[in-house]
Amino acid sequence: MVRGEPSDPEAAEQTAELLALGGARRDERRRTEQRFHADLIELIEQAAPPAALATRLRTAGLDPTGPLLVLTALTRGALRPWDLAADLAESVLDESPETRTVVAGGEHGLTLLVSPGPTLADTTLADLLDERLARFEAAAEGGRIAFGLGAPATDAAGLARALEESRLAARLAALRPARLSLITARALDSHLLLLAGVPADIRATYRRRLLGPLQEYDAEHGADMVHTLTVFLEHNGAWRTTATALHIHVSTLHYRIGRIQQLTGRDLSTARDRVDLYLACAIDKG
Structure with a gap:
């Protein structure tokens, strides 16, 4: 997802809108509820008996017969970070008016337990939230x-797994350079899990x-070798597809890849070197 950099007035307007999201929620009542529901998260962590957990979920206004979604938010350095995270979500x-949500705060960040309405699947929630994050980046x-x-x-009974997945996914999202980011459980079987x-x-x-x-070469020559390598590897070394994505001629791409191999001492025709470089490109630049 490409995220543009708006002008200062636009950023200021977005900031004001972001701070206004769910304005009535940003009060002491919300924080009281977050503390109140912390015990529910503890029950899930401790794999409490299903009957006891189901009773507590009903008390919180959630449907224990499922499906249930778990969303974790990790915050750093933002103004009223938990409030902003809850507002965004x-x-x-x-x-989705029929959706019921419980928000709890604790040492592992902010946790939202969601009984989704009939139109809110996990993929729908992910798409909507990712769009919102891009808007307010x-x-x-x-x-x-x-x-x-x-x-x-x-x-x-499946909530403990979902909770652990959401926390791991949030830690993976925190590796990204974006200020607002989301990763879903579907990414947990990728190289990101290793990183x-x-x-x-x-x-x-x-x-x-x-x-x-490559970074030194880019800095000295105003080049873009790291980005070229990243796009090349993301397109599985397909020359024409990569050249199209970079808006350059295939012969220019051949020159750049040759230069990249000289600078790194790596051979991009071998699987081992491709994997090594791909992992390096995937690591957070920030």
Whole structure:
């Protein structure tokens, strides 16, 4: 998803709109509810007996017979970060009137438990939220909010898995350079899962060792070798498709890839070197 950089007046307008989302919710009542529902999250974490968990879900106004969705938000540096995260999510959920939502805060971030209405599948929620995040990306300067959406739980017993998936997905989303980002459970079987388990300093060292020569070349010559390599690998080394995506001639792409191989000492015709470089390109640039 390409996210444009609006002018300052536009960013200011977006910021005002972002802060106004769900305005009536941003009060002490919400924070009281978040603390009240923290015990529900603990019951899910502890794999409480299904009957007891189902009773607590009903008390919270959720349907324990499923489906149930779990959305985790990790925040950093934003003004009233939990409020903004809840506003962003609930402004999407409000579009489905029959949806019921519980918001709880704790050491693992903000957690939303959702009994979706008949029109709100997990894919629909993901698409709507991703669209909303793209819209307000520029307004989130100075803070970051990373969302993770677990796969639907068909009953109360499946909530522990969905909760863990949502937290892992949120940690993966936090690796992205975007200020507002979302990853769903569908991404958890990809290379991102491997990267999420690697300490940040090791990820940074790995990226620097493999891509450092390209970054230096780009800085000295005003080139775009790192981006060229990323697009090339994302298109599985397909020359014409990559050239089209980069809006350059195939012969220009051949020159750039040859230069990239010289600078990195890697052979992009081999699977091993492609994998190494692909992982380096996937690591957060921020």
